[in-house]
Amino acid sequence: MSISGGPVHDELSVPVPGGDLAVLRWPARVPDAPTVVAVHGITANALAWGEIADRLAGRAALIAPDLRGRADSRSVDGPFGLARHADDVAEVVRTLGLGPAHLVGHSMGAWVCALTAVRHPELVSRVLLVDGAVSFPLPAGVHEDDALAAVLGPALARLSMTFPDRQAYREFWQAHPAFVDGWTARMDAYTQRDLVGTEPGLRSSCVPEAIRQDGREVLLDKEAAAAVHQLPCPAELLWAERGLLNEPQGLYDAARLRSAGLDETRVPAATVPGTNHYSIIGGADGAAAVIDRLLRGAALG
Template identity: 80%
Template sequence: MTVAVPGGDLTVLRWPARTPHAPTVVAVHGITANALAWGTVADRLAGQAVLVAPDLRGRAGSREVTGPFGLARHADDVAQVVQALGLGPALLLGHSMGAWVGALTAVRHPELVRRLILVDGALSFPLPAGVDEDDALAHVLGPALARLSMTFPDRAAYRDFWLAHPAFAGAWTDRWDAYTQRDLVGEEPELRSSCVPDAIRQDGREVLLDEDAAAAIHRLPCRAELLWAERGLLDEPQGLYDPARIERAGLDGTRVPATRVPGSNHYSIIGGAAGADAVVERILDGGSAA
């Protein structure tokens, strides 16, 4: 389906529930992702909830939606999806950059959000002294960012690019294949990512530096939980978060409890069976009050 927003129409995917009174969750993807990133979570939900996921502006089906970009603009877009589809107050689920967007949506539109599940995102740290924001973004996102300047001769080549990514080693699934293939636009032999580079640059800078985005998790007006992956974006042993870093960031664990998802990396926390099951458990925890 589509939802009108300033600058165009957002594409929105919807997975239905088996029963008429099932809860609804609105899911927000990461910085270079698209709505099909939630496919494994939808599978593991098995119709116990309705899952609604927009392609954020500048990505996949919403790549033609014009700027301005930025996290506040995405938050207002998510609020428009909630309003247009009559879903509020909603349970919001956000992964990576989508977690910052979800937290900002709750702060900017508190009447539309009743609960938040923040997955490996939303908790910010200052850049180390002397570190350039572009270098920091490239370091954090790695191959996911590098691919935006690449072209691919065919769909198999794009699949091979992702198969070589350390986070997917031995864990490739049909769902991940569909999600990554949905990112492609253009014609062979010059296929490329659907992500609009200006959108990714602006959004990435704000994830790193925007004060309102950094403050949102500390100002939430609703119940929330942070789920964090124990491994990183490249499956490295150190993930984005650990107990010491969470404590240093000043997260109030009574208001926003933080829970490690064992065996997960930044991608498998939503795309692997164990990670998706942890997310589904939180969706259904109190989710009947849709």
């Protein structure tokens, strides 16, 4: 399948406990190209990596699953949670014969990638963490549901909404503060992949139970929080300058990473100027930075 002239991707399925995980594969187009397994965020899907796949232009094979409870993996049964997703990613690597693999994860996917490396070190050779994986304790008196709603904003609110047609869903996303500076065919394909049902009752494919469980673990799970500090392989963190709603303060900055105890001698960290939480993988500058690190990491082995 190709989107607006972009690179063709294959659609695969990988058996996991509870069903078959949907997996997209953009093949390599050059000899001896590396393979990268890409893991999306909490309410996203595999086409979140479409801009990066397009700009990679076959210099690496890109493998991206829809995590269980999302898009074409929405029918895969629970339990959910970050460890379950990590084991699913390991099964993708194992079943497709990709290991030891380079992993890249965005947002919640970064926690999943770090956990995959810790739980299945024989299957992972290198990890790139993108605006995620470093945890902070909740402030005193802040409930987890309030914290999740504050962080995810419109992305979480849409799970309880219905839309009369696909254009209405497109306009919902185009009004999101993180996307107001531009809209591309790749963004459109990514958001439209999320829709299920029939008009006038279209809705997000995300299974609410999955989002609640995964969100709680991003905020509170000790195993997930510890993973970035226990990585058994080379790793790097890229963080967006701005936040999920394009606000000036991003999820991370140098002071926050120091306060979280990130050892940058083991996990070097760098900001990607001019990006927000979404455009760090979906925009031109962010995609270029991620691709640079992926190909540089592949060259290092």
